[in-house]
Amino acid sequence: MRGITKRFPGVLANDAVDFEAAAGEVHALLGENGAGKSTLSNILTGLYAPDEGEIDLYGAHVRFGSPSDAIDAGIGMVHQHFRLVPPFTVAENIILGEHRDEARRFLINPRQIERRVAALGERYALAVDPGARVWQLSVGEQQRVEILKALYREARILILDEPTAVLTPQEAEALFGTLRTMAAEGRTVIFISHKLHEVKAVADRVTVLRGGRSIATVAAADATARELAALMVGRDVELAARIERAAPPGDAPALEVEGLTVRGDRGEESVRGASFTVRQGEILGFAGVSGNGQRELAEAITGMRPVAGGTVRVHGGKLRLGDPRSAIRARIAHVPEDRLGTGVAPSLTIAENTVLKSYRRPEVSRGPLLRWRAIRARAAELIERYRVAAPGPDTRARDLSGGNLQKLVLGREFSEQPSVLVAASPTRGLDVGAIETVHAYLREAARDGVAVVLISEDLDEIRALADRIVVVYEGRITGEFEPETATVEEIGLAMAGGEGT
Amino acid sequence: MNDSLVVQVLAQAVVYGTPILFAALGELLAERSGVLNLGVEGMMLVGATMGFWGMQRAPGPTSLVLLLAVLTAAFAGLVMSAIHAFLVVTLRASQIVSGLALTIFAGGLGLSSYLGNDLGLADVPPKHQFSDIDVFGLKDVAVAGPILFHQSALVYASWAFVVLVAVYLGRTRLGLNVRAVGESPGAADSMGISVAGYRYAHVLAGGALAGLGGACYSLAITPGWTDGDSLVGGAGWIAIALVIFSFWRAELCLVGAYLFGGLSGGLPSALQAHGYKIKPEFLNALPYLMTIVVLVLVSTGLARRRIGAPAALGIAYVREER
Amino acid sequence: MIKVERRLEQPRWLSFAVPVGSVGVAFLVMALVLVITGHDPLHTYKRLFVAAFDGKAAWNDTITLATPILFTGLAAAVAFRMNLFNIGGEGQLYIGAITGSGVAFWLGPHHAKVLTIVLMCVCGAAGAALWALVPAVLKAFGRTNEIITSLMLNYVAGLLLTYMIFDSASPWRDVSTVQTRSFPQSIALQPSQFWPTVRPGGIVIPFGFMLAFGVAAVLWVLFRLTRFGYEMNVIGDSQRAARYSGMRTRRKILAVMAISGAVAGLAGTSQVGDFSHVLDASAQGLQAANYGYTGIVVAALARYNPIAVCLVGGLLGGLQNAGLFLQGADFPSGLVGVMQGIILFATLGGELLIRYRLRLGQRAASAAETAPAAEVA
Secondary structure, three states, rough: EEEEEEEOOOOOOOEEEOOOOOOOOEEEEOOOOOOHHHHHHHHHHOOOOOEEEEEEEEEEEEEEOOHHHHHOOOOOOOOOOOOOOOOOOOHHHHOOOOOOOOOOEEEEOOHHHHHHHHHHHHHHOOOOOOOOHHHOOOOHHHHHHHHHHHHHHOOOOEEEHHHHHHHHHHHHHHHHHHHHHHOOOOEEEEEEEHHHHHHHHHOOOOEEOOEEEEEEEEEOOOOOOOHHHHHOOOOOOOOOOOOOOOOOOOOOEEEEEEEEEOOOOOOEEEEEEEEEEEEOOOOEEEEEOOOOHHHHHHHHHHOOOOOEEEEEEOOOEEEEOHOOOOOOHOOOEEEEOOHHHHOOOOOOOOHHHOOOOOOOEEEEEEEOOOHHHHHHHHHHHHHHHHOOOOOOOEEHHOOOHHHHHHHHHHHHHHHOOOEEEEEEEOOOOOOOOHHHHHHHHHHHHHHHOOEEEEOOOOHHHHHHHHOOEEEOOOOOEEEEEEEOOOOOHHHHHOOOOOOOO | OOOOOOHHHHHHHHHHHHHHHHHHHOOOOHHHOOOOOHHHHHHHHHHHHHHHHHHHHHOOOHHHHHHHHHHHHHHHHHHHHHHHHHHHHHOOOHHHHHHHHHHHHHHOHHHHHHHHHHHOOOOOOOOOOOEEOOOOHOOOOOHHHHOOOEEEEHHHHHHHHHHHHHHHHHHHHHHHHHHHHOOOOHHHOOOOOOOOHHHHHHHHHHHHHHHHHHHHHHHHHOOOOOOOHHHOOOOOHHHHHHHHHHHOOOHHHHHHHHHHHHHHHHHHHHHHHOOOOOOOHHHHHHHHHHHHHHHHHHHHHHHHOOOOOOOOOOOOOOOOOO | OOOEEOOOOOOHHHHHHHHOOOOOHHHHHHHHHHHHOOHHHHHHHHHHHHHHHOOOOHHHHHHHHHHHHHHHHHHHHHHOOOOOOOHHHHHHHHHHHHHHHHHHHHHHHOOOOHHHHHHHHHHHHHHHHHHHHHHHHHHHHHHHHHHHHHHHHHHHHHHHHHHHHHOOOOEOOOOHHHHHHHOOOEEEHHHOOOOOOOOOOOOOOOOOHHHHHHHHHHHHHHHHHHHHHHHHHHHHOOHHHHOOOOOOOOHHHHHHHHHHHHHHHHHHHHHHHHHHHHHHOOOOOHHHHOOHHHHHHHHHHHOOHHHHHHHHHHHHHHHHHHHOOOOEEOEEOOOOHHHHHHHOOOOOOOHHHHHEEEEEEEOOOOOOOOOOOOOOO
């Protein structure tokens, strides 16, 4: 790929990027969130068209008008957010859109396809039941389906976008093995990530992207993690060091959860009898692969989801479960996983979103009427204090960037002086600067005595921030660790369901 | 035996259910691709109008004329649906408002009235109409005879369509693709399936079938044309509801259509023929009330199981957005 | 190549220009249709305009027709703002006429006019609100699609209306003379019960018309300045955010539908009190005019803003007036519906321009601004 440039309204996603990868190698594309990695790969797979630049495949110039062109050319992609159809079976998903062999408009023979898929799975140690419906599968299994999709079409070039975000450390290792096998067969594997140690573990060469530009291409063995980080961020960076706390957390328990059982969307038990305590000023980190009940746990504590059993106490007072107002009154702040879809009303302005939870308070309302001047003043103050980059309080929430939106949500939640803060995947999709800011706020909250529940898939983040770590697996707490002493292996084992303490 | 009330009701149920069935199949196709088209009532009216016009104008023997009339009706419905398709697929407008606009535009106070009056179709005696066919000479067989073997060609065509749609959706590759478009357009798009293309195709097909359904009225059930909404009388809306109760499956559309056909047309006329006196308004209200009842039952039930509307129904698909 | 890009800001003037432009486009397209079908567009338009707005008689008729449309437009706007698609305005109007006239017939002519009118309005609104609560309850607690349920109830309400006058011995029927016993009709309001009018410069403005403006003002305050309105905005925008912030969504659905129904009911009550002075269940009466559905068109064009509804309602009232007035052998019937449809289509298409920007060719947007908030990697 040469001189690839791509613009979106308000942002230059790729700026004259050059990128090349050879057959038989695992080539990593490294960069922080927002650096332009996904955009580049979407161009390569035909989803977007580049504004400038060209692509050569095996020496020949190519132009992709649509994803099927790229697929026909032998490029397969495993997206970060899976492109699967949940109610379909694995087999149906794999053959979707396939227009080569087999009777085109006519009848499909499900059994034949399932046999083929099963055989493929065997060969690459990616076993999945071809007749299972995708919504029933675990996230790791779904990822296997995505990979099988590409292999079924005999992809010569396989691109994986942040594949380990949904895997335990052990599953990630297994994946690396599969990738090396594929490379050894002569395929080209392009591995997109922002995680340094993974890149060093699996890649032969690394290309670093930053701010939409390609910065450097090096052999993975030659560069140290620190050098790569510096290239990635543009300055020298202290890698995820644990900052020792000035004052340890207090002893008073702020949040006590006992025997919490919660049902998920499909009626299954997502959280099974979870019990834990968070002290005042303590950060309790919940590690675990997403999909093990973390979301339901956060929603249960904050009242967004009804609870099948158990109790939640804040400073001794029992919460009325399943009622968000009860949680709000108990001063539980919630920074949700889905910030745009849940944390704000996207079409409303910043000012309107500022009072999302506090609009009934006397400072902003007089009887049934709202005091808009006071509200806008508050919003302006919030924007100022948390440095949200926006033209003003009348900007719509959906027009903010991910980082700024998160700052808005955090700022709003903090300004209510909460006793408990539930932060679910707070730094997902943010660039390093925003991540640092969010981490700083979380630490500050803990210093102010707030009990913080930090749920994250990023183990590094948890190890850097948490005072204590618990691991969630299939709705149960399978381990509790001290961050200073626990090893990644131990935690990873607990994440995968093994025993640990 | 074949003159009994029950048999009569059932036979009439088939007759009155057929237009609803056609329209429902069409709406089913559109909704499976993710597009909600509320303009069915309007499309049926225009189809009825243009079908009648076609029948009056076309030369030739009865069967040819009727065929041309039916094609005209289907084409008229298709053109109407094209407006909706353009607005919601290309221009990404609100599917609900667009569908309602189509109903108003094409409905009894709109285009169908305009065309009907302009073309001088009111109070015109029909030159041809669909008559009942005696299939395999079985029309007098006990019970099944009048119900199954003595219906018009339109009824038998509707059965063929049910099979066609069911096989298409369930067993063909194209059917798999369209179902993917309706459930996860992002996934379909990334696999190289043209979301817009499938949506257009299925909305247009839906329009054609709705037009066909409308023609059932003006060419078979109440041959002739009348101004206003009464020609179709809410059947388009019942068809939309029918798609929901059939859990988006063609086979179940058949059952539901005859249930509602029975209530809306079969029962009243059969009761009258047998001399039962029930207040007409009550009978006429039955299908609408039943629709509500069944819809409630289905909706509360749907929530519990995994069967449901195509996940992307009603949502415009935009690809290049960040 | 035309590229469609999301706009970063939505300029205010566009929200106003697009509906206006749509009306213009609609007139153009309609002209085309007229030409194709052999009518003279200019002549037709001139006749339309004259019939709608030229002279006192025209204005009176326009105001007469606009009155119910204002109410139903407001009713639709209230509900649609929160993504509640209340198509049942038509039926709610009938019920409002029934209950509103019912209390007036029951009271009789010997009470103070103020009392009569107030009670009529209250009962009309209340009856219709209850009718609207049926689909509301089904939606809030049964997750049932309100479009179909509210629509089905329109048909039921219409049948009920017909039944009450033509097929039963209901209290609404006038059974005082031999004639009325044989040819069913409704009791009539006495002159002391008629709703008042004001007559500036010879133009007749009925009470209902003024009431509609009052309702519009109240709704405007409700949406912009109250907590209730704020909650409506949030729920209408994102159900999840509403749940997150502890808003009681189900209660709001019931409340909003009830308000919507109540306002539509006032349309029906006003029909009885201002104009017909009977409960007109005939085929040429309430059921012929489709006020409820027209209200939806008005609301959509007005982008659910109560003040705009008043303007648009006036315009469409004029159109409806002209359409009815000119109905006859030489004027295309169904013109009104067609025009309304085209105006709506044009507005829908124009909506695109508000949310997105069309770019020709390959020119790109400027760089280095904040990127939108969708997930990025």
